[in-house]
Amino acid sequence: MREAIQQLQQCLGIDAVLQDPEQLRAYAGGGLTNRCQWPVAVLLPDSVAQIQSILRICKSRRLPVVTRGAGTGDCGGAAPRPNGVLLSLDRLNRILEVDPRNRTATVQAGVTHQCLLDGLAGSGLYSGAAYVTQDTTTVAGSMAKNTGAQPAAVSGHIINLKWMDADANLLSLGGSGYDAPGYDLLPLLMGSEGGLGIIVEVTLRLWPRPVQHTPLLTAIWNRAQAVRIVLMRLFKAIIPSQLPNLCPQYNDTECQYLHAIKTCFDPDLLLNPGTVLPLAGNPSCQMDDQGGVAIPPKDP
Amino acid sequence: MIDFVMPQDAGVELQERVATAYRLGQPLRIQCGNSKAFYGESVSSSGCSGSESAKRKPLVVGEVLDLRQHRGIIDYDPQDGVITVRAGTPLRQVNALLAEHGQILGFEPPHFSEQASVGGCVACGLSGSARPFLGSVRDHMLGCSILNGKGERLRFGGKRVGPAAGLDVARLMVGAMGSLGVLLEISLKTLPAPEVELTLALPTGTQEALDVMSARAGKPLPLTALAYDGEAVLQRLAGSAAAVKQARRKLAGDEISSGRTWWEDVREQRHYFFQAPFLQTPFLQTPFLQTKEPLWRLSLAPATLPLGLPGSWFYDWGGALRWFYSAAPYRHIRAAVEAEGGHACLFRNERGIDGVPIFHPLPSGLGLYQRRLKQLFDPACILNPGRLYRDSECRSENGL
Numbered sequence: 004m005r006e007a008i009q010q011l012q013q014c015l016g017i018d019a020v021l022q023d024p025e026q027l028r029a030y031a032g033g034g035l036t037n038r039c040q041w042p043v044a045v046l047l048p049d050s051v052a053q054i055q056s057i058l059r060i061c062k063s064r065r066l067p068v069v070t071r072g073a074g075t076g077d078c079g080g081a082a083p084r085p086n087g088v089l090l091s092l093d094r095l096n097r098i099l100e101v102d103p104r105n106r107t108a109t110v111q112a113g114v115t116h117q118c119l120l121d122g123l124a125g126s127g128l129y130s131g132a133a134y135v136t137q138d139t140t141t142v143a144g145s146m147a148k149n150t151g152a153q154p155a156a157v158s159g160h161i162i163n164l165k166w167m168d169a170d171a172n173l174l175s176l177g178g179s180g181y182d183a184p185g186y187d188l189l190p191l192l193m194g195s196e197g198g199l200g201i202i203v204e205v206t207l208r209l210w211p212r213p214v215q216h217t218p219l220l221t222a223i224w225n226r227a228q229a230v231r232i233v234l235m236r237l238f239k240a241i242i243p244s245q246l247p248n249l250c251p252q253y254n255d256t257e258c259q260y261l262h263a264i265k266t267c268f269d270p271d272l273l274l275n276p277g278t279v280l281p282l283a284g285n286p287s288c289q290m291d292d293q294g295g296v297a298i299p300p301k302d303p
Numbered sequence: 304m305i306d307f308v309m310p311q312d313a314g315v316e317l318q319e320r321v322a323t324a325y326r327l328g329q330p331l332r333i334q335c336g337n338s339k340a341f342y343g344e345s346v347s348s349s350g351c352s353g354s355e356s357a358k359r360k361p362l363v364v365g366e367v368l369d370l371r372q373h374r375g376i377i378d379y380d381p382q383d384g385v386i387t388v389r390a391g392t393p394l395r396q397v398n399a400l401l402a403e404h405g406q407i408l409g410f411e412p413p414h415f416s417e418q419a420s421v422g423g424c425v426a427c428g429l430s431g432s433a434r435p436f437l438g439s440v441r442d443h444m445l446g447c448s449i450l451n452g453k454g455e456r457l458r459f460g461g462k463r464v465g466p467a468a469g470l471d472v473a474r475l476m477v478g479a480m481g482s483l484g485v486l487l488e489i490s491l492k493t494l495p496a497p498e499v500e501l502t503l504a505l506p507t508g509t510q511e512a513l514d515v516m517s518a519r520a521g522k523p524l525p526l527t528a529l530a531y532d533g534e535a536v537l538q539r540l541a542g543s544a545a546a547v548k549q550a551r552r553k554l555a556g557d558e559i560s561s562g563r564t565w566w567e568d569v570r571e572q573r574h575y576f577f578q579a580p581f582l583q584t585p586f587l588q589t590p591f592l593q594t595k596e597p598l599w600r601l602s603l604a605p606a607t608l609p610l611g612l613p614g615s616w617f618y619d620w621g622g623a624l625r626w627f628y629s630a631a632p633y634r635h636i637r638a639a640v641e642a643e644g645g646h647a648c649l650f651r652n653e654r655g656i657d658g659v660p661i662f663h664p665l666p667s668g669l670g671l672y673q674r675r676l677k678q679l680f681d682p683a684c685i686l687n688p689g690r691l692y693r694d695s696e697c698r699s700e701n702g703l
Contacts (some may be wrong), residue, residue: 183602187479
């Protein structure tokens with residue numbers, strides 16, 4: 004382990020590898036506060052190349068890597084492993100390009116929604132996302148978590164996604180247009196909680212900034228009524244900001260498939276192990292006590 | 304009056320057929336209304352073995368797995384805004400039911416025939432003119448149950464509006480051309496039909512049209528479609544009467560009375576653009592020898608400048624989707640589109656030109672994950688082999 008840390012320090016610089024318990028404390032848990040664990044070290048890369056080196060080092064030493072955006076998620080997606088490192092995307096915080104003609108913005112993964120909104124001030128455009136925690140929530144974090152986007156699904160907001168797979172290959176999903184050839188891997192990565200790959204750069208669609216944005220308080224009796232209110236408002240230019248994520252119930256075979264998809268992308272289970280499948284209703288889908296993935300015995 | 308087909312559940316029989324095919328290694332050609340049979344590669348033997356050359360004309364194989372018997376609306380709750388149907392349900396039946404309740408499928412799927420089914424619409428993943436404004440098939444897909452390549456029945460996603468937690472496998476099925484699973488049941492989000500729809504035509508040249516569309520799409524207007532047919536920019540306003548009226552005052556262009564038909568014709572490729580272009584060789588102009596030039600579907604950033612390739616153009620999705628009739632060599636077309644970061648699909652190939660891969664080649668690195676997913680869902684490679692990519696999707700990793 005000490006050798007691995009030395010190697011990481013050489014590659015990132017000493018100030019980008021945090022090991023002091025006081026510094027680690029801030030990264031011990033995400034929004035899910037009852038799963039606080041301290042990582043061996045927190046890494047603060049500031050370039051895609053550094054992330055690539057980190058993954059190579061960790062893969063060769065089989066060190067689990069948990070990727071963290073802002074740590075606002077409450078599903079334990081950013082909860083570190085005690086035997087692994089925590090990769091924070093804080094320093095990848097640049098807006099790389101805003102293209103008003105095509106209505107897109109290309110940002111690094113650690114850019115917060117508020118920072119993007121500020122960067123777009125005066126353009127008449129916005130990114131379509133609104134969060135209670137938008138001051139801190141990062142663009143890539145909310146994508147990995149599949150939250151917050153309206154009116155379209157989260158994947159509908161992405162033109163292009165640069166991500167790094169477990170073998171440290173930099174890959175690109177999407178293109179310059181609205182669709183891409185082949186199987187559509189975008190929705191798989193949305194909601195993968197960093198377990199299939201690390202999002203490093205996103206080209207987002209921008210939307211015309213609404214003339215007015217007003218909070219609306221409505222008394223609602225049941226869920227169906229809530230959805231109806233939301234739907235009926237869509238065409239009347241009142242766009243709701245957020246709907247909660249809902250957990251489908253999966254049976255054993257379906258769970259095996261979800262696990263198998265994870266192993267398709269990350270055969271050594273090094274990326275955010277244990278955080279991909281926050282599933283209700285089936286014990287074989289859930290995380291074990293150590294935070295590892297409970298792999299079903301049978302291979303589908 | 305639409306004659307609704309009787310609902311019928313053929314799930315068990317389909318499951319048995321896929322399981323048997325898995326045991327025998329018998330490729331299956333999944334088919335519903337067969338309205339989009341022209342789209343994509345043909346189901347072929349070379350999809351199953353990596354040793355054959357991609358250039359050799361593939362042998363069409365496979366027994367037809369007909370899903371038309373698996374049909375009917377399972378659940379529709381207009382208040383929830385979700386409809387769940389069996390895959391073989393005709394699209395027109397779904398549209399008619401939604402219309403009764405003042406709702407629509409927001410992604411405006413093309414039918415291309417009366418028989419078009421919901422399963423085929425999701426498997427092909429094609430969306431109409433509203434796509435940049437209201438979302439694509441993928442965005443409206445909430446959940447589905449499928450038969451994998453072993454005949455196991457799996458359900459992914461939910462029947463609720465709102466994103467599902469965990470891996471979103473249901474949306475992976477959109478546009479997979481049936482090669483990852485036989486779609487059995489599909490849950491889609493529905494939207495309220497707009498109170499008012501209005502189409503404005505503004506005559507311009509191509510360059511100006513791109514500027515106009517770009518400017519319009521950047522303004523908070525109740526737009527649901529923007530297209531340029533070579534003569535005029537067509538703008539569709541839809542929403543509440545007050546919003547449409549207010550927007551109408553701000554926009555240049557003349558209202559056209561047949562707006563609804565116009566957009567329907569574009570969606571179904573009945574618009575004159577899709578009828579006109581024929582091979583420009585004089586001696587082939589006799590009626591029975593007339594064949595259309597290949598029709599390309601180009602996906603690009605909306606404000607991309609005209610590509611300068613010879614042929615005729617139709618711009619939809621505010622410029623992000625470009626239909627292109629051209630006899631230009633496919634490598635030229637793909638190179639020009641790729642230089643702009645887009646991709647080109649040979650949408651209709653009525654002349655039957657050989658050796659042109661229908662779908663744009665995958666960027667490096669992604670092929671590996673596509674193959675792994677195919678192997679996971681369909682280990683014996685019996686579901687529409689070769690339909691998406693002719694030669695490579697079923698090759699094992701060590702065979703490469």
